[in-house]
Amino acid sequence: MGNRRYLCLQRSQPGPGRPKPSPAQMQEMYATFNAWKEKFKDQILDLGGPLKPGGKVVSAAGAVDGPFVEVKEIVGGYMMIAAESYEQAIEIARECPGVVSPGSSVEIREIMET
Amino acid sequence: MIRGNDPVDAPGLVEHYFRHEYGRQVALLARKAGVRHLAIVEEAVQAAMLAALTAWAARGLPEDPSAWLYRAAWRNLLGELRRGARRRRILEQTAPELVREGDDPPVPSFAADVPDDMLRMLFVCCDEAIPGESRLVLALKTLCGFSAAEIALRLFTTEANVRKRLTRARHKLRESALAFETPPLASLATRLASVHTVLYLLFNEGYLAAHAELAIRRDLCDEAIRLTTILAEHVIGAVPDTFALLALMHLQAARLPARQDATGALLLLEEQDRSRWDDDHLREGAVWLARSAQGDTFSRYHAEAGIAAEHAFAPSFAETRWDRIDELYAMLERIDPSPQHTLNRAVAVAERSGPQAGLALLHELRPPAWLTESYQWHAVLADLHRRAGDVILARDHRDRALACAPTTFVRELLRRRLSLR
Numbered sequence: 001m002g003n004r005r006y007l008c009l010q011r012s013q014p015g016p017g018r019p020k021p022s023p024a025q026m027q028e029m030y031a032t033f034n035a036w037k038e039k040f041k042d043q044i045l046d047l048g049g050p051l052k053p054g055g056k057v058v059s060a061a062g063a064v065d066g067p068f069v070e071v072k073e074i075v076g077g078y079m080m081i082a083a084e085s086y087e088q089a090i091e092i093a094r095e096c097p098g099v100v101s102p103g104s105s106v107e108i109r110e111i112m113e114t
Numbered sequence: 115m116i117r118g119n120d121p122v123d124a125p126g127l128v129e130h131y132f133r134h135e136y137g138r139q140v141a142l143l144a145r146k147a148g149v150r151h152l153a154i155v156e157e158a159v160q161a162a163m164l165a166a167l168t169a170w171a172a173r174g175l176p177e178d179p180s181a182w183l184y185r186a187a188w189r190n191l192l193g194e195l196r197r198g199a200r201r202r203r204i205l206e207q208t209a210p211e212l213v214r215e216g217d218d219p220p221v222p223s224f225a226a227d228v229p230d231d232m233l234r235m236l237f238v239c240c241d242e243a244i245p246g247e248s249r250l251v252l253a254l255k256t257l258c259g260f261s262a263a264e265i266a267l268r269l270f271t272t273e274a275n276v277r278k279r280l281t282r283a284r285h286k287l288r289e290s291a292l293a294f295e296t297p298p299l300a301s302l303a304t305r306l307a308s309v310h311t312v313l314y315l316l317f318n319e320g321y322l323a324a325h326a327e328l329a330i331r332r333d334l335c336d337e338a339i340r341l342t343t344i345l346a347e348h349v350i351g352a353v354p355d356t357f358a359l360l361a362l363m364h365l366q367a368a369r370l371p372a373r374q375d376a377t378g379a380l381l382l383l384e385e386q387d388r389s390r391w392d393d394d395h396l397r398e399g400a401v402w403l404a405r406s407a408q409g410d411t412f413s414r415y416h417a418e419a420g421i422a423a424e425h426a427f428a429p430s431f432a433e434t435r436w437d438r439i440d441e442l443y444a445m446l447e448r449i450d451p452s453p454q455h456t457l458n459r460a461v462a463v464a465e466r467s468g469p470q471a472g473l474a475l476l477h478e479l480r481p482p483a484w485l486t487e488s489y490q491w492h493a494v495l496a497d498l499h500r501r502a503g504d505v506i507l508a509r510d511h512r513d514r515a516l517a518c519a520p521t522t523f524v525r526e527l528l529r530r531r532l533s534l535r
Contacts, residue, residue, distance in 0.1 A: 020160060020164070021164075022133075022259070022260065022261030022263070022264055023132035023133040023135070023136040023160075023163060023259040023261075024130070024132065024133050024259070024260070024261075024264065025261075026132045026163050026164070026167060027127070027130070027131060027132040027133065029167060030127070030132070030167050030170065030171065031125070033167065033171045034125050034171060037171060047171070047172040049168060049172065050168060
């Protein structure tokens with residue numbers, strides 16, 4: 001287990017959703033996800049979860065509805081992982097089923113330890 | 115409560131859990147909300163399952179996954195109906211039971227309610243107002259949890275065609291008076307014959323389709339057996355016809371694993387390794403066949419189960435009782451006159467009394483175009499003429515059989531079987 005912490009933000013393109021998986025595919029996704037979780041259980045600090053759409057942006061001027069519309073991608077979910085390096089963090093995120101799929105991407109940011 | 119995780123399989127969940135659970139949940143909720151809300155019910159269950167993926171993966175399986183899904187689907191359904199109705203009064207009219215039970219519904223007893231609700235849904239799918247081919251697709255979608263693409267793959271058709279049939283079925287359901295209430299199962303009993311037909315078609319799509327992948331065909335056979343078993347064990351369907359239909363399915367399913375060799379090529383009955391026939395299915399088939407022998411009607415399913423039993427319990431191809439099979443086909447022709455049965459009977463007659471006798475039977479037949487354009491018709495004629503020593507006619511029919519063969523597997527089988535030596 002690495003000693004650096006990384007925040008993974010899942011981004012996806014808004015618009016018409018991808019085709020919904022069938023129940024049989026969901027069973028497969030569930031199995032794959034659990035296998036992935038098992039493999040990286042030491043690295044996954046917090047599985048996080050999906051984020052509700054919308055949100056607020058706070059600044060000195062007050063709170064406004066966000067995220068901003070000009071942003072083409074919306075942040076849909078987050079999780080926290082531990083890794084030795086960006087390379088390892090990328091590997092963990094890339095193997096996560098459902099995270100890196102067509103029309104979606106993951107932003108990985110190392111958390112600065114103070 | 116978290117259960118142990120098995121990283122290879124879907125941990126803690128039986129095979130086909132999501133697919134079968136989909137059928138159960140849709141059936142339960144369609145009763146609560148009314149069949150006319152079927153599309154919204156299906157979406158609510160789908161969304162609940164997607165939510166379950168995230169929640170269960172993160173926190174482990176809940177103690178009662180079915181109850182978890184039911185509550186989640188219920189909330190989705192109520193939310194969606196509220197959005198649509200806007201005013202409470204309208205909502206009460208559209209789905210009174212949902213409104214009465216509110217946001218925290220009692221979870222139904224799955225063991226007690228599910229067979230009833232599944233059967234009600236099956237009978238609803240078999241509405242006479244819905245075209246036959248759409249009934250099958252609707253049952254596969256709502257009760258077996260297959261997506262349009264998965265149905266298309268199994269029925270050898272396009273996804274667009276499946277969607278078209280589904281739309282037509284849902285449209286008819288909304289039009290139908292039944293859609294405004296949840297009909298008691300007993301009032302649907304007159305549809306039993308239509309239910310039998312759909313289950314029979316479902317099984318045959320799996321059994322007869324020359325699909326490359328055995329597993330894919332097996333799915334349909336298993337689904338047909340699962341639903342027919344629920345029907346046979348329920349008071350509404352526990353009649354000899356149902357038992358005969360279920361016997362037929364088990365006896366045919368028993369032979370399924372031996373119908374293909376290791377390369378996927380189809381094997382003729384006489385080439386099959388009988389030790390590979392499935393003993394469990396043979397036993398089940400025998401039990402249901404015995405139970406079907408009662409009452410005063412001899413249905414087409416009785417005749418077909420009888421034929422399947424003759425094949426399944428014959429010690430070898432040579433020792434098959436062709437006279438019995440001939441007799442049963444003759445009964446089947448009387449119950450359900452079809453030149454297809456005559457064609458099958460000709461094969462039995464030829465085994466029993468020689469190729470000339472089989473050909474004589476076919477000579478009397480005036481076959482319709484759909485039959486003379488099928489590979490079976492030409493394959494049987496080619497085989498009988500070959501065995502009768504008429505090489506020219508045999509070659510002619512063989513070429514036409516090859517030209518009509520629907521798949522390469524069937525073409526290979528014909529080439530092997532009909533090679534002129």
